Amino acid sequence: MRLDKFLAESSVGRRKKVRTYIKEGMVKVNGDVVTEPAVEINESSDVIEYLGKVVTYTGKVYYMFNKPAGYITARKDKVHKTVFDFFNDVNMNGIFHVGRLDKDTEGLLLFTNDGEFEHQLMYPQKHVEKTYFFWALGSLDEEDRKQLEQGIYIGKGKILTKPAKIEVQKCGIYKEFKHEMPARNLHNIDSDQYNQPVVSGYLTISEGRKHQVKRMLKAVGCYVVYLKRVSIGGLLLDESLEKGQYRFLTEVEIQKLLLTI
Known part of the structure; x- marks a missing residue:
């Protein structure tokens, strides 16, 4: 094994x-x-020693994490808490x-x-x-769905998004679904008038532009108030994981992802 690969797979660094x-x-050495x-x-x-300490080979590791809202996806941030704050009992170097x-x-x-696994999934x-x-606040008719599925402009001078899949779950007015919607994101709802149209569903994309899902739905007149990623490739989020919890991927789950890429 190459020395740099050994160190990378032993949580010394990327x-x-x-x-x-x-x-x-x-x-x-x-x-x-x-x-x-x-x-x-x-x-x-x-x-193998790094800075005078013997390095123990751990091999490749893969974690599934159920990210809660309010945390930055970064190793550190000067203002906000990050997703790494949930891994205090794990050596996350590398x-x-x-x-x-x-x-x-x-x-x-x-x-x-x-690194190769990450590159293949995100490429x-x-x-x-x-x-x-x-x-989302708003509604989705057949024309809106067709635009999302065929590709839509989400910014001035930008190219069309790649074809997507849209599945509408529920649509109606806010008062019908207010108990199902996350209250912390509903500051735009007029509490005196519960006739604001709302819609829920699943949007599947195959690229990763900045704020892409929100921008796609905004382009057809919908304002996203709650967003949750439920799958990547053939891997589904384990709903038994509470927000902020994580676990190792199983061999079966790893293979599902490898088949995807």
Whole structure:
């Protein structure tokens, strides 16, 4: 195994970062400083040290996380709490989030130390589908759905979105569904008049532009008030996970994702 791969899969840092550590003389193999990232080592018998501490090989790891709203998808932030704040009992060095979710978006977020896995899932040309459940102020008629499915402009001078899938679950007026909708996002509802049209459903996209789901629905007159990612490729969010909880992916789940890409 390459030395840089060993370090990346042992939670020392991402592949690019550990190459820098190696070149700067921070890594020893069997007591000798090695500055070549591509050097081959035996992960079972060689003793690898980083900054004087022996590194234990952990291998590739994959976490499923149920992200709550209100947290930034980043390792650290000067103002807001981040998704990494939920992993205090885990060594997250070298482990990173796969893609990202907006601060107010909930649901399925993956973490790994497998750079190739991340690249394959997020690479636009792979067309990996991601499905989101939404509640929005507004309504969706047949023409709106057709636009979303065929591709729609979501910004001045922007190209059409790739074809999407839309499945409307419920539509009507707010007073019919107010007990099902997340109250914290409903500051735009006039509490004296509950005749605001609302709609819920699932939108499946295969790309990842900034705020894409919200912008697509806004382009057909809908204002998203709740958004949750429920699947990536063939992997569904484990609904038994409470918000803020995580677990390792099973081998079956990993294989589902690998089949996707």
